Structures are given as structure tokens and as C-alpha cells.
Amino acid sequence: xxxxxxxxxxxxxxxxxxGESPRILFNRTIDEAILIGINSIMIVxxxxxxxxxxxxxxxxxxxTSALIPRSTIGFMVREMTILELAPTITSIVLAGKxxxxxxxxxxxxxxxxxxxxxxxxxxxxxxxLVLPKILASLIVFPMLVTLAMFLSIAGGYVAGTxxxxxxxxxxxxxxxxxxxxxxxxFALIKSVVFAFLxxxxxxxxxxxxxxxxxxxxxxSTNAVTNSVIAVLIADYVCAELLL
Amino acid sequence: MIEIHNIHxxxxxxxxxxxxxxxxxxxxxxLLLGASGTGKSVLLKCIVGLxxxxxxxxxxxxxxxxxxxxxxxxxxxxxxGMLFQxxxxxxxxxxxxNVEFPLKMLTPDMSKSERMDRVNFCLNRVGLEGANKKMxxxxxxxxxxxxxxxxxxxPNCTYLFCDEPNSGLDPLTSLKIDELIxxxxxxxxxxxxxxxxxxxxxxxxxxxxMFLYEGKKLWEGTRDQIMDTDIRELNEFxxxxxxxxxAKKVEDEVHEEAREEQEQSKDSNGK
Ligand SMILES: Nc1ncnc2c1ncn2[C@@H]1O[C@H](COP(=O)(O)OP(=O)(O)O)[C@@H](O)[C@H]1O
Ligand SMILES: [Mg+2]
Numbered sequence: 272x273x274x275x276x277x278x279x280x281x282x283x284x285x286x287x288x289x290g291e292s293p294r295i296l297f298n299r300t301i302d303e304a305i306l307i308g309i310n311s312i313m314i315v316x317x318x319x320x321x322x323x324x325x326x327x328x329x330x331x332x333x334x335t336s337a338l339i340p341r342s343t344i345g346f347m348v349r350e351m352t353i354l355e356l357a358p359t360i361t362s363i364v365l366a367g368k369x370x371x372x373x374x375x376x377x378x379x380x381x382x383x384x385x386x387x388x389x390x391x392x393x394x395x396x397x398x399x400l401v402l403p404k405i406l407a408s409l410i411v412f413p414m415l416v417t418l419a420m421f422l423s424i425a426g427g428y429v430a431g432t433x434x435x436x437x438x439x440x441x442x443x444x445x446x447x448x449x450x451x452x453x454x455x456x457f458a459l460i461k462s463v464v465f466a467f468l469x470x471x472x473x474x475x476x477x478x479x480x481x482x483x484x485x486x487x488x489x490x491s492t493n494a495v496t497n498s499v500i501a502v503l504i505a506d507y508v509c510a511e512l513l514l
Numbered sequence: 515m516i517e518i519h520n521i522h523x524x525x526x527x528x529x530x531x532x533x534x535x536x537x538x539x540x541x542x543x544x545l546l547l548g549a550s551g552t553g554k555s556v557l558l559k560c561i562v563g564l565x566x567x568x569x570x571x572x573x574x575x576x577x578x579x580x581x582x583x584x585x586x587x588x589x590x591x592x593x594x595g596m597l598f599q600x601x602x603x604x605x606x607x608x609x610x611x612n613v614e615f616p617l618k619m620l621t622p623d624m625s626k627s628e629r630m631d632r633v634n635f636c637l638n639r640v641g642l643e644g645a646n647k648k649m650x651x652x653x654x655x656x657x658x659x660x661x662x663x664x665x666x667x668x669p670n671c672t673y674l675f676c677d678e679p680n681s682g683l684d685p686l687t688s689l690k691i692d693e694l695i696x697x698x699x700x701x702x703x704x705x706x707x708x709x710x711x712x713x714x715x716x717x718x719x720x721x722x723x724m725f726l727y728e729g730k731k732l733w734e735g736t737r738d739q740i741m742d743t744d745i746r747e748l749n750e751f752x753x754x755x756x757x758x759x760x761a762k763k764v765e766d767e768v769h770e771e772a773r774e775e776q777e778q779s780k781d782s783n784g785k
Contacts, residue, residue, distance in 0.1 A: 289584070291619070292622065308591065383600050383602055383605075384598040384599070384600050384602035385602050385603075385604055385605070387559075387564050387596075387598065387602065388598060388602040388604075390563075390564055391562055391563075391564065391591065391594055391596045392591065392592075392594075392616050392619055393587075393588045393591035393592055393619075393620070394614075394619055394646075431716075498577065
């Protein structure tokens, strides 16, 4: 465990020494960002809409007291999705989607000697391949999480009004009630932390693949499990430190 | 000219290279011959710097490479072209982008049109004109090797390394790839090292041959000398290969005789 952590730190330090020119880094980052973003929008949209809808239905199921105004349902959907569900669930979904694709891609490049081919050309393969992926994740994750916040609140609206749990007016009153802008900042900070953990851990797993197709599969699996655990631990740490 | 001196490499407790020394000459195809698992690829990787030897040194045209300062190593690496056993084409890029890649990375001040000219020249040179837009997954094994060669020679390399250029190819395609490598070596007067276990390559293009056995250099010489050595391991290796070809020869002779007999009987029937 400790040995892995040391190797991980060493790996991260190789990313920043002897990099390519800023122009190449910039272009590669944009390419990766487009790839990660476009490929993940659909799944993030579906998951977050349903999370919002389910949250709304369950909250309204639990809030039966006549003393509590129905608009509280909207308020609770907003709080739960912005603070926790949008950033964390989105990141866990992305750990599966982006993490496995990063690890699988790098692992395949490693076992088919593409990484060696880069090294022979005098390119720092770790920095060339991995740094843009991490930077792209840092850019794209907050965007996806922002999208997830909107859509989960919208999902709650649709579910709440369709099931007749509350009126549109009540929902809107609820989501505008006692709004704390810092919560958004907190969620975005979390998404950046998760982005870093997922992209760097998955890169580490993928880049250190040796062997054959079987090992690439194992690297992908390890990347996802490690990322999910890291995200959940970081989620707790962030809540303790920042709230 | 590339000189290697006393290269040792151990992985874990397995000694893979045990003090290999030698000289690889410019303008010649130098072969590293040996059975699978004798450390040929590891030696090649030690020479290009992908694997760091435990002991020993590599010198490129008089410049010390192993353990030298990073910028000097980078300078030498810019002159190295390498063809990998699995071709190692970048599979997210087209053929054209693959060949263009080292130019983009190594000569950033080259203009786009100059780069394209060079890419097309290299693709023509390896006989792949018009394949620019294909993806590596659409290519046959032989074509992949050709793209690999084009990518290796694109930045005007001075040293060319080929790890089993024939692996996975049929005999005719192997022969063509071998000949292409030899032609390029002589045309541009580069230092070429080819890893192989194929005796056909030895006969066709082996200017200078180094025979590796269990991490040691057992024999060195030209293809004319290789048939009459008294090194037992080398003879066994040659024999194992020749067995196939002799078998083929016998088969051909049998066919030939059968045909002659047939013709004779036809002739006698005709009379
Ligand atoms: N990175 C490595 N780690 C551990 N062992 C290795 C490594 N690379 C090669 N070996 C071992 O070194 C030996 C020689 O391998 P190699 O040079 O690839 O053989 P070949 O002559 O067929 O090219 C093999 O037994 C292989 O298992
Ligand atoms: Mg080999």
C-alpha cells in the first residue's frame, strides 16, 4: 500500500519534469477535453436527471406532515443534489467511464510498445500522454458537474410536478429558498479534487501496465475501484475541511 | 558506428545479458541473431536507452550515450529510428499522422508543407503511396511494418533499429521488408541493427552477424563465414532452421522426379 503510494508520487513527479512545449501541451489538453467531455455528456445527463427525479419523489414521500410547506421538497432537492449528489455521483459515474478509458488506453499503448516508441523519439511519454489527460479532467469535470446540478434540479421539477407532489410554483419557491452561493463553490472544488484523483490514479494504473491484454483489463478494473474509493474518501475529507 | 561494451542486465534474479560487447558498422545491416528469450530485444533496448544496463556502455559514433547528460542523450535519440516488433503505430492516428508525428515533435520549425513533402516521400520510399488516410487497424502486418519504417526514417535518422521486422509475416513479405531495410541502409549510409531469429534474413541481408546465446555473444562474423563455424550452439541453431529448408528441397526433388516420370510415361504412351 505504502509502496504503491510512493510509486504514485514518483509517477506524478515525472509528469512535470521535461515536458513538451506549452503549445503541444495546450493542443493535447484541448483534444483530450473534447474527448472526455463529449463522450460523457450523455451518461452524466441521464444519471443526474434521474437522480434529481428520484430525490424529489422520495423526499415528498417522507415529508407527509401538514406543518411543513410543500416547497421544502424543492429546497431539499436543491441542497442534496448541489452539495452531494451532483458532484459525487457524477464523479463516480465518470470514474467508471473516464477512468477505465484512460487506464485501458494507456495500458494498451504500453503493451503494444507505443510508449516505447515515444520514448525512443526522446519524448517524455508520461508527461506527453498523462499531463493533458489530467488537465483536461480538471477543466471538464466542473463543467459536467455544473450540468449535473442543473439537470438534477430540472429532473426533480419534472418528477415533482408530474406526480402532483407539489406545484411548479411551490418547487420554484423551494429551490430559491435560503440559497447559499458557497455551496456551489464547495461542489465545484470537490469536482476538481475528484477530477484530479480519478485522472491521475487511472493514468498511474494504465501507464504501469506490463504484460498482455489480460493485464490491460486488470489495470482498467483497478483504476475504477481505486478511483471510486479515493473519491469517497476525498468526499468525506472535503466535507470535514470545507463545510 | 555503434560500439557496445560489456553490457550486463539482470531482471530480478534472472541474468538476461552477461557481458556483451561488439561493434555495429555504418552502412551495413548488422544482425543480432539468436533463439527466442536469449535477450536480443533487451540488448536492443539497452542500446537505444529504453532499458538501463546494470553495467556497460554504449557509444554512438564516438559519443558516449549510457549515463551521459540528458541533453546529449536527447540529441542522439533524435537521430534514432526504431521499428518495433509489434510495429507500435499510434493507433489513434492515420498513417500520415503517424509518419508526420516525429517530424512535428523533433523539428518544430519545419513548415506544414515541408512536413507533408517528407511524409509523402517516406511513404513512397516504403511503397505505400496513397495510404495516407488509412488507420493502422486497416493495414495488413506487412503494411504496418512499412509504415513503421517510414516513421523511423522520416526525421532522417542516422541509426535504425529493427526488432524482428519479419515476425508474423509470410516468407515473401519478410523478404521484401528485409530488402527494403537493406536498401535504405545502403542508400542513406546509416547504421542498422536488426534483431532476428530467421536464417533467411541472415542469408539475404546479413552483412555482419552477432550470435547471442543465453545472454552471451558466442559468435560474430559475416554470412559467408556462418556456415562453417564450430560453435555447437550456433550450428544447432542453423541446423534447426536448415532442417526446414532441406526438407523443402527434398520435397521439391521428389515432385520433380514424379513429374519427370509422368512425362516419360506420357511420351511412351504417345508412341
Ligand atoms: N522488463 C522485463 N522484466 C523482467 N524480465 C524481462 C523484461 N524484459 C525481458 N525480460 C526477460 O528477459 C529475457 C529475454 O527477453 P527478450 O530480450 O525479449 O528475448 P528475445 O531474445 O526473444 O527478444 C526473457 O526471459 C524475458 O522474460
Ligand atoms: Mg524479442
